[in-house]
Amino acid sequence: MGQTVLEMIGIKKSFSGIYALSGIDFRLEQGEVHALLGENGAGKSTLIKVLGGIYQPDEGTIKIRGKEVKINGVLAAQENGVGIIHQEIVLVPYLSVAQNLFLGREIKTKYGTVDKEEMNKRATEMIASLGVKIEADTLVENLTIAQQQMVEIVKAVSFNGNIIVMDEPTSSLSNEEVEQLFVIIEELKKKQVSMIYISHRMEELFRISDRVTVIRDGSYVGTRQTSETNPNELVAMMVGRDLKSFYTRDYCDLEKAPVALKVEGLTQKGVFENVGFEVHKGEILGFAGLVGAGRSEIMESIFGARKDVTGDVYLHGKKVRFKNPMEAIKAGIALVPEDRKKQGLVLGNSVSFNMTLSSLRFYMSGIAISEKKRKKVVSEYSSMLRLKAASPEVEAGSLSGGNQQKVVLGKWLATKPDVLILDEPTRGVDVNAKFEIYTVINELAKQGIAIVMVSSELPEIINMCDNVCVVRGGKLVGKLSRDELTQEEIMKYAAGGID
């Protein structure tokens, strides 16, 4: 390995008394791709923000090429050659690629006007040097997400960036685009650029990274050579406990259990087609696949939240068609949506408000809502889910991710569903809350609720589900039963190559 370009030593950072980083060490070598791995909330983003000058560390030192530096702003980060590609793209959509690349440092003509020609020429060179094919004068809004990301990379490199951080760069890319990104990463490696690569996708880490550092709860856990480790070891490092005890699942005999939900030929033009499956009472049916494969859309359709859907849905053997979510809820279906902030909660309102919003019809006395009945339900589900909130009257938005998710879960359990659809039930949730949520899901299945669980986290699919449907490009491409479940098997279907 080459020389050390970046050293972060004993980095500590706290927010209102709680440590987000409690003394992290991180070392990056020249020309390597170093994966940073950790659960959501482990402190990856905070560490990156410290490096990018967005946060100032409370303690610790940062050395770049052996020299101690103070990164006290985004500008200082740029000057030190640190470029960060954020998850959300921050280009100006209505400007051209060249204009974006030179934003804030435009090339001027001798009359003081902007020299578009020169900028386009230089931009074209910059783009070509990374082997990317993008016209410098196209508007950014006309580019695909992947192309926009490449422009970001070009931009970062053009600031003399020799330390580039990519924060979940593949989260919204198609397979093909991921391949293109990997080509660019290889290209950068040849130029001796060092990269920090943040991603949850194991298979990507193993393909692209040289070393992996795992952090957990704001602390450093360990660093491994990628070629000398395996996914299980990494997951165990991330989770910090034995996986067997992490997932709770009491499987039951599904042979005798009646079918609760059956779907046939469900199609929405251009989104998904001919989806069919069935879930028994007490079964957990997993839906695996890559982000954007159409899994959430399928679930929303069953729930009556999408228009122009054809196909049949049977609930307890009876054909149903829901025009809106209200009808689905009344019939006994619940959907815990993918994005709790945008879809699951009214963040500015109280825990109690959110938890009872979908089931108000149970708490009516006359035309008024009975606060007594409402309180009873809120306390019942709060204790069942081990919700940590100062009081039911605090704003939902003030809770941690895990507790917010518990509020959403409680809200849907309060509707007393027979079929519970969970879309990414543990996304952005800390390890402990995760464990508690798994316990609850297992409990619900034991009570005979039919559960459909969409998840991009394969360990959770493998350890919790009875059966798994794999979705790719809007089609069901594989159905696996419990004994066939391995990461490799699922990814084979999810990523394609098998028909």
Place this chain on the structure above:
Amino acid sequence: MMSENKKKSVVLNNPVVNMFRNNIGIVVVLLIMCIIISITTDKFLTAANVVSVLRQISINTYIALGMTLIIILGHIDLSVGAIVAMSGTLTVGFIVNQGMPVPLAIILGILIGVLTGFVSGFIVSRFRVPAFIITMAMMNVANGVAYVYSGGQSTRITNEFFSAIGMGYLFKVIPLPVIYMVILIIVISFVLNKTKFGTYVYAIGGNRESARLSGVPIKKVEIIVFTLSGFLSAFAGLVLCSRMYSGQPSVGGGYELDAIAACVLGGTSMSGGKGRISGTVFGALVIGIISNGLNLIGISSYWQLIIKGLIIACAVLLDVQKGKLSNLKKKKATAE
């Protein structure tokens, strides 16, 4: 220690105490204003003047109640003032020009306002047109209808029953418009705080997508709220005409802004999801007392505009500061 805590919690749970606590910013402004005015003039704190202030604010309050729901929903209704003018002018016209029986004319006048609100609500919810634009269009239509029907002239009315609506008293002391106001405040507070419908209004304004997935009938709620706003405006028009003994097509201008000001002063968030009826009522009181107090002191109505604007700006600033302060406290509390 225990009993002290208990006492504290009893006090904190008292709805009246809570009402003042929640609206502390505007209440302080209100008190300061009252103190200054009553020092300057002894005519302010008389029973007659208090009753007069309450009567003056009643019309704005009817409209502001509807506006509060609209703003919590995340919308705005600019057509309320025009509906006041249209419904009032038409009702008076129906009685005087068409010779209709008074009750029928009143019902028709109110129905027209209700219909206008319904149309706005339908278009907003069905076609997702910004309420700002569609209610601005409805404002023009309603104003136009009032002018076309009346030819721009005011119509005098001498019908006794009709004038009693706005000029009558309960027990010879409390003006009827104040009674209506109290009833409407109670009913709408109940609807907003105690019913499913009210909860849905907050949910839609707070997070539309989340509300949709929670099974909230968004379109229905939106249409009902706009229709209610139309009804309240038409009712305001009716009471106003009755008090003026005439239908005047030019009378509605500015009511939409006073209503919005009352809501904002009362802490209703313009981005939706947050607001209280009690706040709006305090807001309407502040606006009413500004005019009343300045009149009593003898300040010209031109100057009044300037002072009114400045007081509103200060009150809103104070409210924002209060928000920051409580945020700071929260942060400190969590840090500890």
